Amino acid sequence: AQAYWLRGGPQTGTLLAPTGVEAQGAPRSAGEPPAMAEEPSPSALAAAAVAGAVEEEVALLIQSIRRVSGGASAVTYGELAKDDLVANTFEALLGTLKAARKRGIVSFEGELLLLGQHDAVVISLLGDAA
Numbered sequence: 001a002q003a004y005w006l007r008g009g010p011q012t013g014t015l016l017a018p019t020g021v022e023a024q025g026a027p028r029s030a031g032e033p034p035a036m037a038e039e040p041s042p043s044a045l046a047a048a049a050v051a052g053a054v055e056e057e058v059a060l061l062i063q064s065i066r067r068v069s070g071g072a073s074a075v076t077y078g079e080l081a082k083d084d085l086v087a088n089t090f091e092a093l094l095g096t097l098k099a100a101r102k103r104g105i106v107s108f109e110g111e112l113l114l115l116g117q118h119d120a121v122v123i124s125l126l127g128d129a130a
Contacts, residue, residue: 077115
């Protein structure tokens with residue numbers, strides 16, 4: 001289960017959990033009802049939704065790299081960016097590539113990839129994604 005922390009972390013913070021989930025923390029005395037955690041804040045819920053959307057986009061990116069490369073684990077930026085399905089799927093291909101690189105799923109040289117100028121840059125799948 002996903003845990004949300006407000007003001008601190010697991011050691012010092014307040015745990016936010018969905019309604020109906022017992023809060024983690026100090027033991028309760030006999031006969032005391034279980035403590036209910038606070039509702040997650042709208043910003044915590046939004047952050048979780050964004051994280052989920054990024055994970056979905058990264059998964060689609062892996063599939064796209066495999067498809068465009070013909071089953072291989074590497075493709076050039078030009079091949080990927082010029083693919084019609086990729087162009088219609090990803091609003092910000094570079095942003096998705098950077099998110100995947102940050103998670104250790106792909107590697108590529110540079111911080112900025114521009115169509116035409118960086119078409120030969122190789123994007124490689126790493127680890128389990130390869």
